[in-house]
Amino acid sequence: MKVLWRENPFSVTLALGFIAFGIGSWMYINYIYQSYFIGAFHKFPEPVAKQLRKAIFYTNYQMDPKLALKYYKEALRVAAEEGMDPFSDEIIGVKIQVAALMEKIQQYRKAIEVLEIVKHDCLDWVDKRGSIPGNEGDRTRILGKTVGISVKLGELYGNQYVMEKELAEERLVWAVETVLRESQRRQQEGIKPGEGEWLSNEENGATLEALANTYEAKDQHYLAAPLYLQAIALSPVTSCHTTILMNNLSISLAQQLPPLEPGQKPLPREVMVSNARSWAEKALAVAAKITPPERTDECDVGCAVATHNLGEFAEMDGNIREARKRYEEARALAKAIGFEEGLQNSDLALKRLEKT
Template structure:
């Protein structure tokens, strides 16, 4: 699916003044809060694809991608960046690169990162929703086919991470869609738990690879819970803390404090 649209993605920067005032107020009242590790977690899906991004790409794809990242990270020009992201994806499609590879998913996720960077939160959501839906369709129709076990694990993991990020974006004070934020976040948690339970009951299939460990999953839930707590979004923090308790070792002080 082409998330750029027929005439390219609109970059209308107009924001509702009421929402802007609300965000400025929230930022001022929360400026004393410490930086949370959860912010790193929710943005991890973005940053993972920036470091060493060019090595896996064929030269004809890497060339426009370098320009796109230059206009994203060095000399910010969203329209130029989008033009080169679109070129890179078009060439990748022409030469037959896997649209669900880490590399191509990473380019699409980086487009969303650019939209968030310039405060086009609705556009960032639009891009991530398209990527998420495409991943879900692949999992539904092709994920269970023999030989796709490892790819299914990877695509499902990316979809969980994207859903966590969508929860963060929907909860953003410029968007304020708390209901959808909770839906995406709950889906991510339930999906990760369901996959873990399936592996415990059925065993890990050959080629599937590793899923999240208890410590990793519990730590991610707790960190994300603290992130939402710091933003006074307790309706998102509470279920995360409760879920993380199930993964905390019972013989440590940490579980008692949590």
Template sequence: MSSTIPTLVCARRCASAFKSHPPQHLLPNPSSLRPPTSRALHASKPSLLVRPSLLRRTPQWPSHCRPLTTRAAARNLFRAHPIAIPIATIFILFGLGSFVYGNYIYRTYIVGQFTAYPEPVAMKLRRAIYYHNTDANPQLAVKFYRQALEEAAQCGMDPFSNEIIGVKIQLAFLMENIGQLGRAAEVLEVVFRDCLAWTEDPERGAKEERRAQRTRVLAKMVGVSVKLGELYADDRIKNEEAAEERLVWAVTTVLKEKERREREGVREGEGAWMSAEEVGGALESLADHYESSNQHFLAAPLYLQAVSLVPTTSCHAITLMNNLSISLALQNPPPTAGIPSPSGASQINDAKTWARKALAVDRALTKADTRTEECDQGCAVTMINLGEFAEMEGNLAEARRWWGEGVELSRRVGFQEGVIRGREALARADKRK
């Protein structure tokens, strides 16, 4: 009983203190006890008083319903589908890459290459190239090529521009692909005659603004003339006279223009002439023609000029030197008054010299980025030809050594023609034992 008395006394004291000194925050505000005026009744709006501490407080979610972050959701999804998710990701990335690449191809190769043409011409050319390369319908391709040329004429395009000449050359290329070499030659002959008439007009070359165009058109004519020579020399046409005429014109024009520029200098606005390799290509085409008709004495000087124009750091130099060695070994020029004919021994020595130079060029081309298939095949053919030259001198032992090396190299690089030719030479040598 005595233990509860202090507790009751303490409680009574606290109650009396509360009545005499109540807390200030629990007392009503006197102004709030006044009756509101009519204006206050209409204008007052209820407001929600929230302690500032509640605005800063982060709601605590229960652990079972807490929202997941994107990374966590992705991790859970991957754990639930460990195989399907990677496969779906690969397909999505592949589809996105295909879309980007397809758009690049379309913009660059389908739309981009026709920006130089008016839209009516470009539309016909797109269809022509589609039937030329994709659908393989030559008749429709020829039809749309011709319609493109007609549209170009109606649009007022320059008939001697690179774009229009290129369309005509492409049409001839289509004819050649389908085996109609005669019609291909007809198309190129029209291009050649029109360009020739344009370049021979004296007013064309006199005007400064036309000089660059004349240089460009003349270079196109050289290329067209060389192609005509190749078409006429083909076995399906076999017009040797026309082939030689076109090839001789090309070489003569190239050398005359080169000589004129060296003598008179380059006139203002003319621009650069054909490069050394392009000039060498024209010389080589005529030399090949003479070589095929067994006129080796005419082919040799042309090959020699072509070799001087082609850099020795290219694989094509091996081919030219090898062809030159063959022409020197086989040439049989007609007798000329006052000029002694070269002996067979000196011709073979000259041929062997150029063949060994070809092998030296091949050995110098050690870098993989400068070597091509032409290097390996040219080297194999040169070895076999050195065997032929040794056979002409009666040295079968040396001939067999060169033929064996040529066959081995041809087999190693996959040059089947060299393997066959070398084995035939070895079999021929075996019969002579």
């Protein structure tokens, strides 16, 4: 080796590089194979896993929707023959993966159709078998899955290619009501033996947030605000997403126009803006206290948005000097983190102030 190195240093270095690359590639391929093609399907009987590997290959590695769907269907057929529980996490997961495939190829109606069938079947199981002694744990698990499916349906119905806003709201309202009803039942009656844990605080909060986002998109801020407030209560103080929720709440509070009862006076505008400003300032304070590894890009985006919101609230109060200062700060923050939407919004706000 020493002789070779002295006589051909470049060739030896190149050869060693190729050897190292080959070993690294072999190890990586082996890792992928063990993790995704073997480990991912260890809970399935081998005949089912065999079909799923083909389906995943034609979904993620060599995109062919027709072949992928063929093998997903075959996997479900073989699973039934093998006696797998059709309401197990594994089989429900396969059906959800089929819907994800449909969404991936922009067949949103097909994705909705698949998830509506899964939701209907799950609710049918809960209604007919959920109260049978011994099924307490499965009821919790299946009902929780159904909540998640309903939230996803709300997202699909509400996207720009489907635009079924009423159906989106209906699915999300059902999810929120189910989450709150189940949580309340457990508080009042206690957790029954075998029921297990219900959805986590973060999952409950995400359900509330999804419905709040739908109301906000419809300018029904008086309905969005209490949902954001509940979601904040369920979100960890050390989570950067809490700052996003606080920003959303501040925006809703500033734009609330709830329907009034006869003789009822609307909340003074200055009070609404003051409440909104308070939550934007809280968002900045929370983000400032979060440090790595908990700190993520959401904290930086949240700071930029909160600062911009404070500019808008100052503008609502007629304090143009303060508004300009906040917009400039928000623009600098957005530029520093590559937040294009924030940068554009700040530029538009500053141009608007130039005309006043």
